[in-house]
Amino acid sequence: MSLAELGADVIRIDPIEGGLDYHRWPVTAAGRSLYWAGLNKGKKSVRIDIRRPEGRELAQAIITAPGPEAGLFVSNFPAQGWLDFNGLRQLREDLIMVNIVGNRDGSTALDYTVNCAVGFPLVTGVPGDAAPVNHVLPAWDLICGLTAATGLLAAERYRRLHGAGQMVRIALSDVALAVVGDLGFISEVQINGSARERHGNHIYGAFGHDFETSDGRTLMVAAVSVGQWKALCKATGIVEAIKSLEQTGGGDFTRDADRFAAREAIVALLLPWFAARTLAEAAALLDADRVCWGPYQSFEQLVRDDPRCSTANALFAEVAHPGIGHTLTPGSPIDFSAAEAVAPLVGPVLGQHTDEVLLEILRLSSGAIGALHDRGIVAEV
Amino acid sequence: MSLAELGADVIRIDPIEGGLDYHRWPVTAAGRSLYWAGLNKGKKSVRIDIRRPEGRELAQAIITAPGPEAGLFVSNFPAQGWLDFNGLRQLREDLIMVNIVGNRDGSTALDYTVNCAVGFPLVTGVPGDAAPVNHVLPAWDLICGLTAATGLLAAERYRRLHGAGQMVRIALSDVALAVVGDLGFISEVQINGSARERHGNHIYGAFGHDFETSDGRTLMVAAVSVGQWKALCKATGIVEAIKSLEQTGGGDFTRDADRFAAREAIVALLLPWFAARTLAEAAALLDADRVCWGPYQSFEQLVRDDPRCSTANALFAEVAHPGIGHTLTPGSPIDFSAAEAVAPLVGPVLGQHTDEVLLEILRLSSGAIGALHDRGIVAEV
Numbered sequence: 001m002s003l004a005e006l007g008a009d010v011i012r013i014d015p016i017e018g019g020l021d022y023h024r025w026p027v028t029a030a031g032r033s034l035y036w037a038g039l040n041k042g043k044k045s046v047r048i049d050i051r052r053p054e055g056r057e058l059a060q061a062i063i064t065a066p067g068p069e070a071g072l073f074v075s076n077f078p079a080q081g082w083l084d085f086n087g088l089r090q091l092r093e094d095l096i097m098v099n100i101v102g103n104r105d106g107s108t109a110l111d112y113t114v115n116c117a118v119g120f121p122l123v124t125g126v127p128g129d130a131a132p133v134n135h136v137l138p139a140w141d142l143i144c145g146l147t148a149a150t151g152l153l154a155a156e157r158y159r160r161l162h163g164a165g166q167m168v169r170i171a172l173s174d175v176a177l178a179v180v181g182d183l184g185f186i187s188e189v190q191i192n193g194s195a196r197e198r199h200g201n202h203i204y205g206a207f208g209h210d211f212e213t214s215d216g217r218t219l220m221v222a223a224v225s226v227g228q229w230k231a232l233c234k235a236t237g238i239v240e241a242i243k244s245l246e247q248t249g250g251g252d253f254t255r256d257a258d259r260f261a262a263r264e265a266i267v268a269l270l271l272p273w274f275a276a277r278t279l280a281e282a283a284a285l286l287d288a289d290r291v292c293w294g295p296y297q298s299f300e301q302l303v304r305d306d307p308r309c310s311t312a313n314a315l316f317a318e319v320a321h322p323g324i325g326h327t328l329t330p331g332s333p334i335d336f337s338a339a340e341a342v343a344p345l346v347g348p349v350l351g352q353h354t355d356e357v358l359l360e361i362l363r364l365s366s367g368a369i370g371a372l373h374d375r376g377i378v379a380e381v
Numbered sequence: 382m383s384l385a386e387l388g389a390d391v392i393r394i395d396p397i398e399g400g401l402d403y404h405r406w407p408v409t410a411a412g413r414s415l416y417w418a419g420l421n422k423g424k425k426s427v428r429i430d431i432r433r434p435e436g437r438e439l440a441q442a443i444i445t446a447p448g449p450e451a452g453l454f455v456s457n458f459p460a461q462g463w464l465d466f467n468g469l470r471q472l473r474e475d476l477i478m479v480n481i482v483g484n485r486d487g488s489t490a491l492d493y494t495v496n497c498a499v500g501f502p503l504v505t506g507v508p509g510d511a512a513p514v515n516h517v518l519p520a521w522d523l524i525c526g527l528t529a530a531t532g533l534l535a536a537e538r539y540r541r542l543h544g545a546g547q548m549v550r551i552a553l554s555d556v557a558l559a560v561v562g563d564l565g566f567i568s569e570v571q572i573n574g575s576a577r578e579r580h581g582n583h584i585y586g587a588f589g590h591d592f593e594t595s596d597g598r599t600l601m602v603a604a605v606s607v608g609q610w611k612a613l614c615k616a617t618g619i620v621e622a623i624k625s626l627e628q629t630g631g632g633d634f635t636r637d638a639d640r641f642a643a644r645e646a647i648v649a650l651l652l653p654w655f656a657a658r659t660l661a662e663a664a665a666l667l668d669a670d671r672v673c674w675g676p677y678q679s680f681e682q683l684v685r686d687d688p689r690c691s692t693a694n695a696l697f698a699e700v701a702h703p704g705i706g707h708t709l710t711p712g713s714p715i716d717f718s719a720a721e722a723v724a725p726l727v728g729p730v731l732g733q734h735t736d737e738v739l740l741e742i743l744r745l746s747s748g749a750i751g752a753l754h755d756r757g758i759v760a761e762v
Binding site: 020023025037041103109117118132149151155157165169179180293298301306324325326329336 | 382383387401404405406407408409410414415416418419420422466484485489490491493494495496497498499500501502503504505506507512513514515516517518519520523524527528530531532534535536537538539541543545546547548549550551552554555556558559560561562563564565566567568569570571572573576577581582584585586587589591599600601603605606637638641671673674675676677678679680681682683684687689690694695696697702705706707708709710711712713714715716717718719720
């Protein structure tokens with residue numbers, strides 16, 4: 001989808017009844033998946049009975065279609081049998097295939113079963129609690145998807161320069177393990193002999209925390225630089241109190257590590273200021289001093305109150321989605337100066353482009369297409 | 382770093398004292414940042430006094446150096462003054478600049494202050510709790526970084542095909558807002574008039590939950606497909622109990638939505654099976670039936686116990702990091718068949734490549750480089 005939003009012609013091939021994600025939540029009252037509609041924006045949808053040899057041959061022909069802009073295939077199916085890379089390569093020698101697997105050995109893994117293993121749920125949530133807290137954002141799926149987009153573009157670049165296709169393999173669990181290593185959590189265990197603990201909503205190794213306001217709202221304040229720290233102290237009037245705290249052995253709070261060590265004392269100094277103000281009052285004062293902060297918002301509050309989540313932000317447009325209705329729809333978050341922005345796109349209806357793809361990509365006659373329909377090898381909407 | 386791991390020659394320009402992230406946690410006892418070392422793997426490090434005009438001119442010359450592989454610039458500094466895109470373009474007309482900003486209007490935002498606003502912390506954690514729970518993974522930063530890699534590769538492709546450079550702008554908050562929309566959470570509010578609630582560790586709209594074993598470990602079980610669901614029922618011996626539950630109005634548990642609706646009853650049926658077995662015993666039985674599951678592991682347990690997080694996985698190698706020590710280090714999670722895997726790389730020492738870059742990229746004489754050192758415009762290690 002990220003590539004469709006950059007203007008690529010992306011064709012999604014599904015079994016006649018739709019893929020595993022076709023009914024994934026959230027869904028409308030009528031059962032249409034808002035998740036599927038959102039993540040398939042701009043793609044063409046083709047329905048093929050890939051359980052039958054004839055359907056598999058059709059799918060292979062689409063995957064290996066000729067042309068410099070084609071022969072780029074992304075799949076999370078096992079690369080074996082009719083999707084074996086060397087088999088497909090017989091049909092197009094410079095094919096690029098990006099294969100996403102669960103674990104590197106080919107065994108199954110999902111975002112949920114990777115996330116639990118890589119440490120984060122045991123350091124998320126209230127200090128002192130022992131139970132794991134899963135993240136709700138499918139972060140590993142999202143990071144893996146963008147890793148695949150990066151890998152595909154890199155392989156396409158290589159093919160353009162050297163003429164050769166290739167297999168690009170990405171394991172979801174490797175994506176997560178690489179992140180854990182890149183962020184320093186593996187070396188923290190190995191070098192320091194300790195590991196990050198559960199710190200609630202404190203920012204690790206700097207200063208940041210949530211605060212409740214007099215109208216029952218909550219906001220997050222961050223001070224990960226000296227500038228942000230000074231702005232926070234000034235806006236909330238704790239400059240003198242902080243000086244005293246530093247002088248009585250609190251440390252030097254221009255240093256990230258010292259602010260982190262004294263985080264509870266700093267939170268205690270700040271609490272009354274927030275408790276005495278509404279969110280709007282606090283916001284005005286924080287913004288005046290350019291403090292780095294943000295409000296906690298539910299999904300409803302985000303949609304209702306935040307101008308960034310509205311057509312006031314060029315990221316969004318109101319778009320009609322077939323079978324779903326009008327909804328605020330994001331485009332690509334990447335803004336290219338050399339290209340017109342692609343307006344926010346619509347997800348397809350399952351099978352909407354079956355005939356178009358058979359006609360335009362495979363150049364089948366309408367008679368041949370009709371025969372495929374008659375035999376149930378393909379289906380339109 | 383993702384691009385350095387694909388073989389790109391990535392030069393990081395820092396002020397003499399290092400950037401804001403130079404001391405970011407986790408750090409060693411001696412204060413070396415494991416975070417910085419991890420996220421700058423494979424980059425060349427150049428120290429320049431960018432507060433002085435002469436330093437800025439040097440940095441501009443590196444940014445706009447000639448050659449088809451150069452003239453690619455990524456920055457999260459404001460694109461103004463000496464980093465104004467049109468100014469830089471005077472030095473290299475086909476420059477590609479990727480500028481990451483907080484909000485689209487240029488105002489500041491961090492992962493923390495974006496995350497609180499886009500809804501997830503209020504649906505993370507135990508149902509019934511009201512307090513927000515921040516994720517610990519800097520997911521928005523990671524997604525934004527990979528979005529930037531995708532944007533850079535797309536712009537480089539465009540330059541290769543059409544000869545033109547461009548400005549590529551990405552706002553961190555837009556990245557998060559696009560994800561919220563893509564996953565269907567905006568349309569859930571607008572179309573359904575409701576929003577996702579806090580469901581603890583239940584998988585939304587399917588079946589999945591955590592279970593404690595007799596040896597005090599916890600594991601996550603997922604059944605997001607009929608195959609996974611049948612495997613789970615078989616392995617844990619609840620096939621008959623599930624049939625009864627379905628017949629007494631529990632629904633049709635081959636449907637995701639019905640499993641989700643009956644999630645508490647299903648969890649209750651499964652609890653005793655897990656409570657009667659150690660993690661190892663449960664693991665053997667679950668694996669025998671190919672159930673989709675994973676253990677919860679702390680960072681220590683991950684490093685100590687999981688073969689995926691060891692040199693048994695080709696993702697990793699033991700690497701010596703200067704000033705830090707030997708540690709298990711990941712390479713790129715992308716495995717290209719047409720290229721030798723880049724072995725896991727080492728982060729630079731700050732300023733390690735200053736002279737090399739001045740010599741090889743800017744082709745300065747050693748006399749000129751010496752003079753820059755004398756005036757404190759640049760620094761080596």
